[in-house]
Amino acid sequence: MSTNADTEPTVGIELTPEHPIERIAELAVLAEDEGFDIAFASSHYFNRDPFVALSRMADATDSIRLGPGVVNPYETHPVKLAAQTATIDEFSDGRAVFGIGAGDRSSLANLGIERERPLRRVLETFRVARDLWAGETVSHDGTFAASDASLNLEPASGRIPVYVGAQGPHMLRMSAKHADGVLVNAAHPRDLEWAAGQLEHGLDERSDDRGAFEALAFASVSVAADEAAAREAARPPVAFIVGGAADPVLDRHDIDREAASSVGDALSKGDLTDAFDRVTPAMIDAFCVAGTTAQVADRFDAMLDHVDGIVVGSPLGPELDDAIERASEAIGRARGSRGSRQ
Numbered sequence: 001m002s003t004n005a006d007t008e009p010t011v012g013i014e015l016t017p018e019h020p021i022e023r024i025a026e027l028a029v030l031a032e033d034e035g036f037d038i039a040f041a042s043s044h045y046f047n048r049d050p051f052v053a054l055s056r057m058a059d060a061t062d063s064i065r066l067g068p069g070v071v072n073p074y075e076t077h078p079v080k081l082a083a084q085t086a087t088i089d090e091f092s093d094g095r096a097v098f099g100i101g102a103g104d105r106s107s108l109a110n111l112g113i114e115r116e117r118p119l120r121r122v123l124e125t126f127r128v129a130r131d132l133w134a135g136e137t138v139s140h141d142g143t144f145a146a147s148d149a150s151l152n153l154e155p156a157s158g159r160i161p162v163y164v165g166a167q168g169p170h171m172l173r174m175s176a177k178h179a180d181g182v183l184v185n186a187a188h189p190r191d192l193e194w195a196a197g198q199l200e201h202g203l204d205e206r207s208d209d210r211g212a213f214e215a216l217a218f219a220s221v222s223v224a225a226d227e228a229a230a231r232e233a234a235r236p237p238v239a240f241i242v243g244g245a246a247d248p249v250l251d252r253h254d255i256d257r258e259a260a261s262s263v264g265d266a267l268s269k270g271d272l273t274d275a276f277d278r279v280t281p282a283m284i285d286a287f288c289v290a291g292t293t294a295q296v297a298d299r300f301d302a303m304l305d306h307v308d309g310i311v312v313g314s315p316l317g318p319e320l321d322d323a324i325e326r327a328s329e330a331i332g333r334a335r336g337s338r339g340s341r342q
Helices: 021-033 050-060 078-091 105-110 118-133 169-178 189-204 227-233 235-243 247-252 257-268 272-277 281-287 293-303 320-341
Strands: 010-015 038-041 065-068 098-100 138-141 145-149 162-166 181-184 214-223 289-291 309-316
Touching: 010 021, 010 214, 010 320, 021 038, 021 050, 021 320, 038 050, 050 065, 050 078, 065 078, 078 098, 078 118, 078 145, 098 118, 118 138, 118 162, 118 169, 162 169, 162 214, 169 181, 169 189, 181 189, 189 214, 189 247, 189 293, 214 227, 214 235, 214 293, 214 320, 227 235, 227 289, 235 257, 235 272, 235 281, 235 309, 247 257, 257 272, 257 281, 289 293, 293 320, 309 320
Parallel strands: 010 038, 010 309, 038 065, 065 098, 098 162, 162 181, 181 214, 214 289, 214 309
Antiparallel strands: 138 145
């Protein structure tokens, strides 16, 4: 499916700045010690600033790559996003990656922002960012405007990899054609197999000078010693995933549309307890990798049939440090299982 098919799977982790910045830095250190390759700081207007978190993560770590996962080009001007990411690259001695996506429509609506022409906006954002990182002065008139914009710094790495957060067919195809990687918003092999087919269409149109492309599953994961505890911790993120899931995705997993709508309605009313209670076992199975270390390892193994790596996303598990260690062990088991079959 990808241009990196024969390499060792990339392993990333999502750290959500709903916790104090120093705690996020501690978790980044643990993730680095556990062998994770990339740490993404998620970006939501109601949490702590991801770039502040990334700067502290960079200061606390030595080798793990770091980036926003993912920012959107509506809340912040794309030129400013390019500058912020270049700053992280400089401060981390060239370890930055740029996670960019269209953003959550409902969250943007809370800020009075309409998510117009999302595919073009994302594509134009990272194209302009690449030019700015290359030291160019940029004028742009498209889904956003910039006139004679330039940065007073250059990335230490020389080239910051761009990962596009994607779920729909058009964004997936665009990412494969133009970006360095994709963060597929899915946790089930069935969804990842479908996404791989969409990515193939984009890869068919990818120019040779773009270099290698990496497909990563950006998956909700909840792992613990006790399966029931892991699945219970999965309820909040699964509720939000279900609330925004398109009908074809629900149909792919035989999830009742009315049941999904009831979750979304409760979320829109702000009744989180009711929304979480309405999450069914089938929804958890479809939208989260939830269970014991062994169960999660088996699911990771199946997911890696369709992607080049996995980003272990929120909630991680009921206890964060334990979950990071267990997720690392699960990845190791999945790698070992795959190696034994080759």
